[in-house]
Structure formats: structure tokens, C-alpha cells
Amino acid sequence: MDSSAEHxxxxxxxxxxxxxxxxxxxxxxxxxxxxxxxxxxxxxxxxDAANRLAxxxxxVPGLKGPLHLDWHADIKWTEGESERWQQAxxxxxxxxxxxxxxxxxxxxxxxxxxxxxxxxxxxxxxxFHLGERDEVRIxxxxxxxxxxxxxxxxxxxxxxxxxxxxSDRILDASSLWSTEGGGLAxxxxxxxxxxxxxxxxxxxxxxxxxxxxxxxxxxxxxRGEMNPQGSFVSVQLLDKTCDFSWDSSKDVKxxxxxPLPPGKSLWRPPTGLAAPCDESDWKLIxxxxxxxxxxxxxxxxxxxxxGSDSSVLSEFPGPVLNTSGEANLNGALVVVRxxxxxxxxxxxxxLACGD
Amino acid sequence: xxxxxxxxxxxxxxxxxxxxxxSLLAAPPHYGGTLRVKLRAASVSLxxxxxxxxxxxxxxxxxxxxxxxxxxxxxxxxxxFQPALAMEWTHDASFKNWQFKLRPGARFSDGSPLxxxxxxxxxxxxxxxxxxxxxxxxxxxxxxLHPAPDLLEQLASGRNFIFRAQLDGTLxxxxxxxxxETTAAxxxxxxxxxxxxxxxxxxxxxxxxxxxxxxxxxxxxxxEPPLRQLMDLQIGKAxxxxxxxxxxxxxxxxxxxxxxxxxxxxxxxxxxxxxxxPAADQLREALWLALDRDTMANVLLQRQAQPAAALLPQxxxxxxxxxxxxxxxxxxxxxxxxxxxxxxxxxxALRLHVDAPGDLFKLMGERVAVNARQxxxxxxxxxxxxxxxxxxxxxxxxxxxxxxxxxxDSLSPHAALDAMLRQMPxxxxxxxxxxxxxxxxxxxxxxxxxxxxxxxxxxxxxxxxRSGVHNWNATxxxxxxxxxxxxxxxxxxxxxxxxxxPRENSTVRTPGxxx
Numbered sequence: 110m111d112s113s114a115e116h117x118x119x120x121x122x123x124x125x126x127x128x129x130x131x132x133x134x135x136x137x138x139x140x141x142x143x144x145x146x147x148x149x150x151x152x153x154x155x156x157d158a159a160n161r162l163a164x165x166x167x168x169v170p171g172l173k174g175p176l177h178l179d180w181h182a183d184i185k186w187t188e189g190e191s192e193r194w195q196q197a198x199x200x201x202x203x204x205x206x207x208x209x210x211x212x213x214x215x216x217x218x219x220x221x222x223x224x225x226x227x228x229x230x231x232x233x234x235x236x237f238h239l240g241e242r243d244e245v246r247i248x249x250x251x252x253x254x255x256x257x258x259x260x261x262x263x264x265x266x267x268x269x270x271x272x273x274x275x276s277d278r279i280l281d282a283s284s285l286w287s288t289e290g291g292g293l294a295x296x297x298x299x300x301x302x303x304x305x306x307x308x309x310x311x312x313x314x315x316x317x318x319x320x321x322x323x324x325x326x327x328x329x330x331x332r333g334e335m336n337p338q339g340s341f342v343s344v345q346l347l348d349k350t351c352d353f354s355w356d357s358s359k360d361v362k363x364x365x366x367x368p369l370p371p372g373k374s375l376w377r378p379p380t381g382l383a384a385p386c387d388e389s390d391w392k393l394i395x396x397x398x399x400x401x402x403x404x405x406x407x408x409x410x411x412x413x414x415x416g417s418d419s420s421v422l423s424e425f426p427g428p429v430l431n432t433s434g435e436a437n438l439n440g441a442l443v444v445v446r447x448x449x450x451x452x453x454x455x456x457x458x459x460l461a462c463g464d
Numbered sequence: 465x466x467x468x469x470x471x472x473x474x475x476x477x478x479x480x481x482x483x484x485x486x487s488l489l490a491a492p493p494h495y496g497g498t499l500r501v502k503l504r505a506a507s508v509s510l511x512x513x514x515x516x517x518x519x520x521x522x523x524x525x526x527x528x529x530x531x532x533x534x535x536x537x538x539x540x541x542x543x544x545f546q547p548a549l550a551m552e553w554t555h556d557a558s559f560k561n562w563q564f565k566l567r568p569g570a571r572f573s574d575g576s577p578l579x580x581x582x583x584x585x586x587x588x589x590x591x592x593x594x595x596x597x598x599x600x601x602x603x604x605x606x607x608x609l610h611p612a613p614d615l616l617e618q619l620a621s622g623r624n625f626i627f628r629a630q631l632d633g634t635l636x637x638x639x640x641x642x643x644x645e646t647t648a649a650x651x652x653x654x655x656x657x658x659x660x661x662x663x664x665x666x667x668x669x670x671x672x673x674x675x676x677x678x679x680x681x682x683x684x685x686x687x688e689p690p691l692r693q694l695m696d697l698q699i700g701k702a703x704x705x706x707x708x709x710x711x712x713x714x715x716x717x718x719x720x721x722x723x724x725x726x727x728x729x730x731x732x733x734x735x736x737x738x739x740x741x742p743a744a745d746q747l748r749e750a751l752w753l754a755l756d757r758d759t760m761a762n763v764l765l766q767r768q769a770q771p772a773a774a775l776l777p778q779x780x781x782x783x784x785x786x787x788x789x790x791x792x793x794x795x796x797x798x799x800x801x802x803x804x805x806x807x808x809x810x811x812x813a814l815r816l817h818v819d820a821p822g823d824l825f826k827l828m829g830e831r832v833a834v835n836a837r838q839x840x841x842x843x844x845x846x847x848x849x850x851x852x853x854x855x856x857x858x859x860x861x862x863x864x865x866x867x868x869x870x871x872x873d874s875l876s877p878h879a880a881l882d883a884m885l886r887q888m889p890x891x892x893x894x895x896x897x898x899x900x901x902x903x904x905x906x907x908x909x910x911x912x913x914x915x916x917x918x919x920x921x922x923x924x925x926x927x928x929x930r931s932g933v934h935n936w937n938a939t940x941x942x943x944x945x946x947x948x949x950x951x952x953x954x955x956x957x958x959x960x961x962x963x964x965x966p967r968e969n970s971t972v973r974t975p976g977x978x979x
Contacts, residue, residue: 165902181785225782228875228941229543229617232782232901247783247902252543276544300547301674328675329948330493451542 156197158250162233163201165246166220171239175210176202179221186226194224198233231255257450267408269443269458273312279453280333281431282442293442293455296344298331305335305342307355316355320344323351323363334377334431345375382408383438384460391460393441395429406432406443408460425456493935497951498681502696502705503527506649506687507662511635512623513589517883518870520729520821523925523942526623526873528684531666531946532573533625533637534674536564536583536604537616539875541939545616548674549578549626549638550604559611564604570673572628573642580604582628590623592882614899617876621941640677640947641666649687662686678935678950694720697928703951704933704944707926709768710824721929726779726940727770727922730870731820731828734917737889743807747814747841748915750799751865753792754839760831761921765824768926772919775884775908779940781877783905787912789919796839808864813842815864828920829867869923875941878904885911 166172178199182191199209210217223234230249237244257274273282273293281296285307292309303320323346334345344351351363369375379392394407406429427448434441440459447454505524509515510532515522536550550564570578584599587606591597595615596607606615618624627635636642644667652658666682688696690708694715697705707715707722715722733755735748757771774784808814814836818829829845836843843865874880881904882894894907911917925942932952938944 223783223785225778225785226543227780227782227877228539229545230782230901234783234786236786245783245786245902245905247905249782249901253545255543300551326675327673329678330675449542451540451544 154250154254155194155256156201158231158233158248159194159197159201160204161248162198162222162235162246163205163207165248166202166235166237167205167207169239169244169246172207172218172237174202174207175215175217176207176220176237177213177217178209179219181221181223183224183226186224191224198222226252229253257447257452267458268461269456271454272457273308273455274447274452276452278331279430279444279455280331281335281433282444282455283335283337283433284435284440284442284457285337294335294337294342295455296333296335298333301327303331303333303344303346305344305353316358318353318355318358318361320346320351320361320363322361323349325349332376334433347375377433380432380434380441381438382434382441382458382460390438393432393443395432426454493678493950494953495676495678495950496953497679498683499679499933499946499949499951500683500685500701500703501946502685502688502693502702504688504690504693504706504708508664508686510643512625512627515623517622517873518887520869520871522623522873523728523871527944528664529625530639530943531641531682532639532643533627534639535625536587536619539617539620545620549583553616555615559613559615560608562606562608562612562615564606565602566604567673570638571671572636572638573669574636575671578626578638583626586626586628587619587624590625591618611899614876614878618874618879621875622873622879638673640669640672640674641682642669644681659687661688672947674947677947682946694928697930700930703930705928707928708822708824709765709923709926712768712926713766715928721931723927723929723936723938725925725938725942727777727924728872728942729923729925730772730775730777730872730919731825731921731923732772732775732868732870732917732919733816733832734866734868735915736864736866743803745915746799746803747807748918750796750803750839750841751836752789752915752918753796753799754835754841755789755832755918755920756791756835757789757920758791760828764827764831765921765923769921769923772922774919775911775917776877776880777872777922780872780875780880781901781904783901786905787909793839796841800840811842813844815846816843816867817846817864818867820867820869825867825869832867832920867920877901881908
């Protein structure tokens with residue numbers, strides 16, 4: 110082999126990967142910014158509830174700090190979720206000169222605070238003894254206003270990153286990192302209508318195209334896959350295919366699919382992934398689709414059977430709804446419903462070599 | 465740590481292997497089939513205007529009605545209100561004026577369009593008198609006489625369905641099913657002494673705005689005794705059955721798939737109004753202290769219930785854990801000793817009427833009598849009263865004590881307490897300000913301190929589910945969501961190789977029949 114001929118190819122390849130990495134970094138930074146601003150508003154709702162409770166307690170005449178905090182969180186919450194609320198309560202009381210002491214030996218009155226979830230609210234209750242009587246103060250905040258709670262997810266040997274979430278149902282997600290501007294193409298089922306969205310690297314919606322032209326009947330089992338090719342997109346629905354261009358939102362063409370021969374499927378085959386260390390091919394298998402169970406995604410060597418010892422498992426915070434791969438097999442997108450928040454989430458996953 | 469991780473991976477792999485073996489791996493939903501549901505109630509009413517708030521029968525009615533009617537909004541599992549027949553809604557700063565825009569294109573199961581006038585008429589007949597409902601061309605408006613920050617909770621629960629009365633008086637809805645056929649209970653042909661239970665056959669609404677349900681039919685069999693239901697589930701003659709709490713343990717031991725709700729039923733005692741003498745306060749306090757709720761929940765109800773110290777459950781209010789019901793026989797005996805001998809409960813036995821239906825509640829009544837005796841109080845079980853209703857249990861005014869079961873039917877704690885108190889003989893109303901959780905807590909505390917109602921236990925609903933039933937995703941507050949349930953195909957291999965699609969050519973009967 111002519112080594113002089115190989116050199117420029119390697120350089121091009123390196124440039125491509127550098128560009129790809131920069132695009133991915135820009136996308137990640139943009140999405141983080143987007144999430145940060147949203148999380149800020151949601152964190153405010155949490156802190157506001159804690160502030161209101163502290164305000165009500167501090168206005169009780171005769172109550173003086175320091176206090177012992179006797180913290181009780183909803184048993185359904187994770188430790189992280191409990192700590193987040195506890196810290197908000199501590200901060201709120203600190204701001205009102207009712208600080209808590211950490212030293213159990215310090216003589217101080219006890220303030221019990223309960224944080225409990227009801228169907229629509231989180232209820233914060235403070236109970237303390239003053240003189241001869243028990244005092245109770247209660248505030249509540251709508252759960253819909255609160256930041257999503259975190260679930261502990263068991264780490265396995267897959268690299269993964271949450272890159273998008275939405276309260277609208279996401280049917281499919283495709284990476285547009287290889288195209289100019291990067292970003293994501295997303296297929297939603299919003300209010301019983303299929304909608305395609307293109308979001309840029311900062312997470313802002315660039316284009317939204319309704320597939321009302323498909324004249325779909327509402328369904329309890331919405332399914333769809335999108336296959337972007339440059340600015341053109343083909344969307345596979347249950348028995349129809351729709352084609353459109355991001356540049357011409359009014360020109361959506363849909364046609365009914367011909368019946369498939371037995372054994373053939375409309376849907377894409379299992380998503381493939383390549384291991385960067387030895388370029389071995391792997392495929393993703395969704396192992397369960399019950400709506401109220403955590404999803405387990407299994408990555409098996411191509412050709413291996415499900416349940417194989419050589420497979421890699423990753424648990425997600427809810428059912429895995431769809432997967433789609435990048436053309437170069439470097440990564441894949443996984444659409445998941447988070448059972449804790451009800452939001453639909455898109456994760457980017459890739460295989461890592463070693464443990 | 466590493467070994468725990470390895471164990472976890474091994475466990476997951478074993479589970480996956482088991483899934484492969486059972487051929488259920490990520491199977492696509494299957495359309496078709498008949499879901500067989502068995503309920504304890506001998507009859508159901510599909511007219512929400514007739515339902516008695518808090519009654520056990522209302523819960524059964526609501527289960528069937530939820531298949532036929534929709535609501536304006538629903539509450540999801542994540543605390544978010546979701547559009548149903550209302551696409552969007554707004555309210556003013558005072559929470560007194562609400563406006564709901566209806567979903568365009570929603571139709572009743574006979575194909576006629578849903579209008580704002582239909583929705584307003586239905587809601588006016590089910591919402592309380594403090595809420596005035598009107599319709600414009602584009603919206604349903606609700607004006608509350610007092611601030612109603614909990615209006616969405618109310619609309620997402622209870623009897624607040626949207627329906628339309630037809631010329632013959634039957635009601636029709638926009639829901640995922642319609643009533644195709646009803647069969648009254650009849651004597652069995654083979655054994656005239658036996659009764660063939662009533663049945664309701666519901667058929668899928670092909671044009672439901674939220675999508676066609678997965679199953680073609682739901683066959684609801686009414687009036688099946690609990691043990692019979694359990695047996696039918698075991699031998700594959702039923703897909704979904706209600707399980708009595710005393711059968712849950714047996715079901716679990718036999719490996720049945722059992723789901724339970726949050727505690728939805730309160731079992732409690734209520735003193736009759738006639739007990740109004742000064743000594744009656746002592747009597748009530750003594751009985752409150754004598755009740756052994758832990759034994760009732762853990763022994764009598766085999767750990768399938770929770771001891772209750774509040775009128776509203778923890779899952780609904782978030783503050784019920786503040787209430788306590790300490791048992792103190794010693795203090796109860798002291799109070800008993802100070803009772804005048806002529807008082808009911810002292811030398812004269814206090815009559816306990818068990819107004820809730822079923823042997824279980826009778827046993828609880830007997831347990832109350834035993835607890836009372838331990839504190840030297842005389843309680844005697846009276847002959848059975850009205851076996852169906854709560855309202856009679858709460859409003860009757862015979863001497864003594866009543867054991868009743870109260871079913872929560874609202875997602876609004878304020879509305880739930882208000883409904884309970886309205887059924888009291890004096891028809892107390894919870895003040896509007898009690899929509900604030902602290903005010904509601906104070907109101908409930910005051911009621912509990914009066915000791916006129918003594919909570920005993922909270923009971924969840926238990927449901928037995930056949931293994932071939934998929935997508936069971938009921939809410940903790942007891943909405944079964946049967947439109948989303950699908951049945952494993954009899955030929956699951958065939959189902960897996962084909963694309964699941966709704967049946968387009970199902971025969972549609974005339975909708976709107978009323979049982």
C-alpha cells in the first residue's frame with residue numbers, strides 16, 4: 110500500500126471527526142442552556158413553595174431558631190429528590206433567620222417537615238410544638254410546575270446522554286449532526302396529530318410541519334419513524350408514508366402503503382452500533398414495551414441471540430419507545446418515556462470500549 | 465458493589481431469557497378480542513345524575529361509565545392535567561371564572577357532533593350548586609360562586625362526565641365504547657334456584673376522538689360473588705375481576721397477577737345525632753380510644769387495609785399522617801367508669817348498625833363490639849340496614865352507632881370532604897376557603913376532634929388480571945383505563961408477524977342502549 114496516498118485521507122478523516130465533535134459539543138451546550146433556563150423556572154416553583162412554608166412558619170409569634178429539622182420525604186421519592194427539597198427548605202428558613210442546627214447535642218425545638226405527593230400537588234407540611242400547643246402550617250405546589258424528579262439509573266457500559274425532553278409524545282428522533290447546522294429531527298404525536306420538528310443545536314424549533322395531510326385516524330398506538338435525507342424527510346406511519354421537505358412546509362405528500370407480504374415489516378430493522386475499538390457491529394433490542402415498567406435496552410453483538418452473555422444492558426427510567434441509528438453507526442438515539450415525570454426523553458448512546 | 469452490579473445484570477438476563485421463552489418480547493399491541501370483566505355489583509347505572517356520592521355502587525357505576533363517556537380533562541400520573549374533550553382552558557385570577565374550549569370534531573358514538581351546549585347541560589347536572597355552567601358558541605364557561613382553584617381536579621374525577629340525553633331518555637357519550645347489548649339477570653335454565661347474572665356488552669367506538677380502543681368488545685358480568693370471580697380468573701373464564709380484600713392473600717399465594725389502587729374506601733363509625741347528652745362526649749372518646757385499628761387492618765383484613773386516623777387518605781391530602789388514633793384501653797375504661805349508668809354504651813347497649821354490604825363489614829362490626837367490650841362498653845350489632853347505600857348510613861337517625869363505607873370519588877380533597885359532610889344529617893358544608901390545604905386540615909381536625917365520625921381503616925381496590933391482558937395501566941385513584949388494554953392474540957405468533965391495525969370492518973350496532 111502506498112503510504113503517501115494514505116496520509117491525506119487520514120487527515121481528512123481527522124478533520125471530519127474534529128468537526129463532528131465540535132458540532133456535537135455545540136449541540137450539547139445549546140441543549141444544556143435550554144434545559145438550564147427551563148430548569149430555572151421549575152426550580153423557582155420548588156423554592157417558592159419552600160419559601161411560602163418558611164414564611165408561614167416564621168410568622169408564628171414566639172418561634173425562634175435554631176431548630177432541629179426533622180425531615181420526612183414521600184417514600185416514593187429517590188434520595189436525590191428528597192435532598193433537593195430538603196435543601197430548598199433549609200435555604201428558605203435560613204433566609205428568614207430560622208436556621209437549623211446540625212448538632213444533635215444543641216438544645217433546640219424540633220420542626221418536622223413532611224413533603225408528600227398527591228395526585229396533582231406536592232404538599233409541604235411543617236409541624237412544631239409551641240408552648241402547650243401543636244402548630245401546623247401547610248402549603249402546596251402543583252406538580253406540573255415542578256422540575257422533573259430524577260430516577261436512579263444503574264450505569265452500564267454504554268455511554269449515554271440525555272439530549273432532549275418534552276411533555277409531548279415523541280415517536281421518533283433522528284440525528285442531524287452530519288447536516289449543516291446540526292440538531293435533531295423529531296416526530297411528535299401532539300394532541301392526536303403527527304408533527305415533525307427540526308430543532309437546531311441550541312434546542313430552538315427551526316421548523317414545524319404538521320402531517321395533517323396524512324388524514325390519520327387518532328390512535329391509541331401511535332407509531333412513526335422518520336428518515337431524513339438532507340432537507341427531505343420521509344415519515345413512515347402505520348399504513349402510510351409521508352414525504353416533505355423542511356424548506357416547503359405546505360407541500361406534504363402522503364400515500365397509502367401497499368400491503369406487505371407476510372413476515373415483512375414496515376418498520377426499520379434493529380438499530381446498529383459499531384464499537385470504536387474493534388469496529389465490531391452490535392444491534393439494539395428493546396426488551397420490553399409495557400407502559401408502566403422501566404425499559405431495558407439490550408445491545409447484542411450482531412448475530413448473537415437475545416440474552417447472550419456478551420450483551421450490554423442499559424436500564425432507562427421508563428419504556429423504550431424507539432431507537433434510531435446514525436448512518437456511520439457511531440451512535441444511536443433512544444426515545445424513552447420517563448415514568449417519573451411523564452416526559453418523553455431522547456438519549457444519545459454510543460458504545461464504549463472497556464469497562 | 466461490583467458483585468451487586470453483576471447480580472443485577474444476571475437477573476436482567478434471566479428475566480430477558482424468560483421473556484423470550486414466553487414469546488412476549490416487545491410484542492406490538494394487538495387489536496381485537498373480547499375483554500371479560502366481572503364486577504360485584506348486581507346492577508349499574510350509567511346515568512351519573514342518579515349516582516349517590518360516596519356510595520360503593522357509585523364506584524362500580526363509574527367504572528362502566530368511564531368506558532362510555534369522557535370528561536373535559538384528565539389527570540395523568542405525573543400531576544399534569546391533560547386535554548380530553550376540552551382542548552384548552554383558562555381562568556381568571558380569582559379562580560371564579562373558567563373557560564373551556566371544546567375539541568373540534570369530537571362526536572358522540574352515534575356520529576352526532578358534541579356541542580358546547582351538550583357539555584354545559586351535562587356538567588350543570590353533576591357539578592355542585594356553587595358552580596354555574598353556561599355555553600357560548602365556542603366555549604363552556606363555569607362560574608364559581610367561590611374561588612375554585614380545584615375545579616380541574618373536580619372535572620377530572622367523580623361523576624363529571626360529558627353526555628347527552630337521547631329522546632328515549634337514555635344517555636350517550638363520546639367515549640371509547642358504547643353499550644351494544646344488555647341482559648338482565650334471569651333464573652338459570654338448569655338450576656331455577658340459581659341466578660344467571662346480568663351482563664353489559666360494550667362495543668368499540670370506531671370513531672372515538674382519542675382513537676379506537678384495542679379490544680372489540682368488553683363484556684361486563686354483574687353480581688358475581690367474590691369467590692366465583694376468583695375462580696373464573698383462575699380457570700381463564702374472566703380477564704379482569706374485582707378481588708375482595710380477604711381473597712387477596714389467597715390470590716397472591718396462588719400466583720395470580722393482582723393490582724391494587726391507593727386506599728379509595730374509608731370504613732368508619734358514625735354516632736347518631738340522638739346521642740347528644742353531655743356524657744355522650746365521654747362515650748365517643750372512650751370508644752375512640754378502645755378501637756384497635758391495627759388488628760382490624762392486619763389480622764381481620766390480612767394486611768390488605770391501612771389503619772385510618774383521618775377522614776381523607778394520605779394520598780389525597782398529603783397531610784393525613786398528622787392525625788393519630790392512639791389506642792388506650794386504660795383511659796377508655798376510666799372514661800367508661802365516669803359514664804352515668806343510664807347512658808347508651810354503659811348499662812344500656814349501644815346499637816351498631818352495619819350499613820356497608822358484605823360479610824367483611826359485618827366482621828368489622830363484630831370487632832368493634834369486641835373492642836368496646838374490652839373497655840367495658842356495651843355495643844350490640846343491630847339487624848342489617850340498607851345494604852347498598854352510604855347516604856342512608858350517614859343520614860339515618862336511629863339510636864346508636866353506624867358502621868359505613870365511604871368511597872372517595874373526587875380528586876379534589878376539598879370536594880371529597882364536602883361530599884362526605886353533605887351526606888351527614890345536618891348537611892354540613894365545607895367552607896369554600898378550605899380549598900387551601902391548611903384550612904382543609906383545620907376543618908378535618910375539628911371534625912375528628914368532635915369524635916362523631918371514628919375512622920377505622922382505609923381499603924384499596926384489588927383487581928385480579930389474567931396474564932394475557934396487556935397494557936394494564938390503571939391510575940392509583942381507580943380509573944382502569946380499559947380502552948388502552950389489549951389482549952394477547954390467541955395465535956400470538958401470527959400477531960407478531962403482522963402489523964397490528966384497528967379492525968376496519970367491525971359490525972356496529974345502534975349505540976346508546978341503557979341497561
